[in-house]
Amino acid sequence: MIATLEIEGRRAEVRFEQPRSAAVLDELARLELTT
Amino acid sequence: MGDVTLLLGPVLRHVGETTASVWVQVDRPSTVEVLGRAARTFEVAGNHYALVPVTGLEPDSSTPYEVRVNGERLWPPRVTPFPPSVIRTRGRRSDTRTRIVFGSCRYAKVADPRLSARLGIDALDSYAARTSKRPIDEWPDVLILLGDQVYADELTPQNRRRIAGRRGRHPEWPDDEIVGYDEYVGLYQDSWSDPEVRWLMSTVATAMIFDDHDVRDDWNTSVTWRAQIAEKPWWRERIRSALVSYWVYQHIGNLPPEELAADPDYRKVIDHDGDAWPLLVELADRADAEVDGVKGVRFSFRWDLGRTRLVMIDSRNGRILEGDTRLMLGDTEFRWIEEQVLADGPVDHLVLGTSLPWLLPHAIAEAQMINEIAAAGPGRRGRLAEELRQALDMEHWAAFRESFDRLTRLIERAAAGHGGNGDAPASVSVLSGDVHHSYAARADLPDRPQARVHQLTCSPVHNHVDWFIRPGFRLGWSRVMNAVMSAWARGRAPRRCRSAGGGWSGRCSAT
Numbered sequence: 001m002i003a004t005l006e007i008e009g010r011r012a013e014v015r016f017e018q019p020r021s022a023a024v025l026d027e028l029a030r031l032e033l034t035t
Numbered sequence: 036m037g038d039v040t041l042l043l044g045p046v047l048r049h050v051g052e053t054t055a056s057v058w059v060q061v062d063r064p065s066t067v068e069v070l071g072r073a074a075r076t077f078e079v080a081g082n083h084y085a086l087v088p089v090t091g092l093e094p095d096s097s098t099p100y101e102v103r104v105n106g107e108r109l110w111p112p113r114v115t116p117f118p119p120s121v122i123r124t125r126g127r128r129s130d131t132r133t134r135i136v137f138g139s140c141r142y143a144k145v146a147d148p149r150l151s152a153r154l155g156i157d158a159l160d161s162y163a164a165r166t167s168k169r170p171i172d173e174w175p176d177v178l179i180l181l182g183d184q185v186y187a188d189e190l191t192p193q194n195r196r197r198i199a200g201r202r203g204r205h206p207e208w209p210d211d212e213i214v215g216y217d218e219y220v221g222l223y224q225d226s227w228s229d230p231e232v233r234w235l236m237s238t239v240a241t242a243m244i245f246d247d248h249d250v251r252d253d254w255n256t257s258v259t260w261r262a263q264i265a266e267k268p269w270w271r272e273r274i275r276s277a278l279v280s281y282w283v284y285q286h287i288g289n290l291p292p293e294e295l296a297a298d299p300d301y302r303k304v305i306d307h308d309g310d311a312w313p314l315l316v317e318l319a320d321r322a323d324a325e326v327d328g329v330k331g332v333r334f335s336f337r338w339d340l341g342r343t344r345l346v347m348i349d350s351r352n353g354r355i356l357e358g359d360t361r362l363m364l365g366d367t368e369f370r371w372i373e374e375q376v377l378a379d380g381p382v383d384h385l386v387l388g389t390s391l392p393w394l395l396p397h398a399i400a401e402a403q404m405i406n407e408i409a410a411a412g413p414g415r416r417g418r419l420a421e422e423l424r425q426a427l428d429m430e431h432w433a434a435f436r437e438s439f440d441r442l443t444r445l446i447e448r449a450a451a452g453h454g455g456n457g458d459a460p461a462s463v464s465v466l467s468g469d470v471h472h473s474y475a476a477r478a479d480l481p482d483r484p485q486a487r488v489h490q491l492t493c494s495p496v497h498n499h500v501d502w503f504i505r506p507g508f509r510l511g512w513s514r515v516m517n518a519v520m521s522a523w524a525r526g527r528a529p530r531r532c533r534s535a536g537g538g539w540s541g542r543c544s545a546t
Contacts, residue, residue: 001138001158001473001493001494001495001496002136002137002138002158002159002161002162002493002496003136003137003138003466003473003491003493004134004135004136004137004175005133005134005135005136005137005386005464005466005491006134007131007132007133007134007135007343007383007384008131008132009131009132009383010383010461011461012384012461012462012464014464014475014489014491016473016475016493017158017162018158019155019156019157019158019160019161019162020156020161021156021161022156022160022161022164023161023164023165023168024161024165025158025161025162025165028473029475031475031489033462033464033487033489034461034462034487035461035487
């Protein structure tokens with residue numbers, strides 16, 4: 001599992017991914033962290 | 036004398052608006068050069084390292100770099116499938132945009148097919164391979180590794196063979212654990228030499244903190260644990276090797292250049308003529324010892340990423356456990372954390388890193404809080420609670436109630452904009468790992484501060500997930516178990532949070 005925190009201005013979201021193969025990851029969840 | 040070899044790295048560490056640090060390990064004393072800036076290697080137990088301070092970069096620039104050792108180009112390799120390694124500085128244009136990739140618990144790759152299948156695919160390796168095929172503006176700005184980068188107590192088959200074949204290994208040293216510094220060198224070689232990961236770490240600024248397996252399972256879980264482990268005849272050598280290797284491989288690259296330049300320990304090591312092992316043993320002893328509630332070395336650190344502030348909290352070595360005290364961090368280090376979190380400066384997003392989750396599912400947090408109270412008691416009940424604490428890893432922030440409450444108060448203040456920053460940040464995110472389970476939890480704070488506050492836990496990057504983890508966490512979030520534990524805790528439980536999404540663990544799918 002690996003996660004990415006994306007920040008753009010006052011907006012932030014997190015994305016959780018798990019690997020399917022050597023260079024492919026599937027997104028399991030994406031969550032908005034700001035209003 | 037033959038050609039010098041680049042054994043590990045380059046690892047791109049702290050990057051500012053005009054500066055960067057590049058870490059390498061080579062096989063002999065050398066001069067290492069990056070973009071015209073040079074550093075002499077320093078020696079630790081016969082191994083050779085350099086942290087090259089690169090200065091004079093343009094803000095918001097992207098600069099490909101090479102590593103030259105004694106004048107010879109050793110990075111990038113002559114033939115490579117990867118794009119050039121670059122240093123991407125921060126600046127006004129990138130002030131409001133940051134992409135942070137994070138996770139913890141990354142076991143090294145193994146050749147044994149059964150063990151490899153059990154561990155699954157290395158998420159960091161896969162992420163690195165994907166990143167290398169994408170345009171540079173889709174690369175992450177920062178990689179945060181939240182502990183258990185090396186497993187000193189759960190060896191790969193190749194590491195067992197390596198230490199079994201060593202001459203001069205002390206007969207009292209266990210054959211299934213790392214003890215000596217040279218053995219730690221082998222662990223980092225296994226972890227950081229994977230080609231995709233090595234490339235990613237050469238081109239993405241990387242921040243790190245350790246967790247227990249970098250040293251030993253349950254490290255500093257309690258004063259009883261410390262007394263028990265101190266009786267092992269090999270422990271002294273182990274903790275010294277663990278802390279010296281952490282300082283060399285992980286810690287020094289975490290420090291911004293001005294802090295590094297002013298660090299007396301770093302100055303002593305790079306100015307030292309000869310092997311710095313004795314100096315670093317003194318540092319390790321100082322870091323491990325509690326003197327009047329203070330540890331002698333602070334491993335917590337802060338990075339400013341434009342309008343995003345990262346404050347990394349050392350929730351392992353910083354613990355104060357002697358006497359009747361039980362704290363995740365001593366008062367001096369906690370005050371430093373508070374000052375960094377609340378310091379002046381525009382902050383749109385506050386990111387706190389701690390290898391151990393601040394927020395856990397209610398029932399698990401309450402069980403840890405009850406366990407802490409019981410373990411402090413006398414007699415059989417106290418001993419049983421201590422055994423449970425060690426067996427069930429009840430050692431997260433909730434198991435250090437005083438520190439949990441202090442961290443919660445700090446987060447509340449920061450989320451409400453009570454620092455010197457004026458406006459409140461838009462988000463406060465606490466990044467953690469350790470538990471071999473991934474989840475997002477939104478904190479329900481009583482004053483409903485302007486910023487949304489989340490616990491974001493991502494683990495494992497590459498490791499197996501025990502069968503009980505997923506049902507255990509599901510039970511931990513359940514209302515029934517929450518009610519049972521709340522009744523047992525009788526209102527002494529930590530603050531509330533609720534699952535904002537979660538239940539993703541290892542190779543399981545979303546629930």
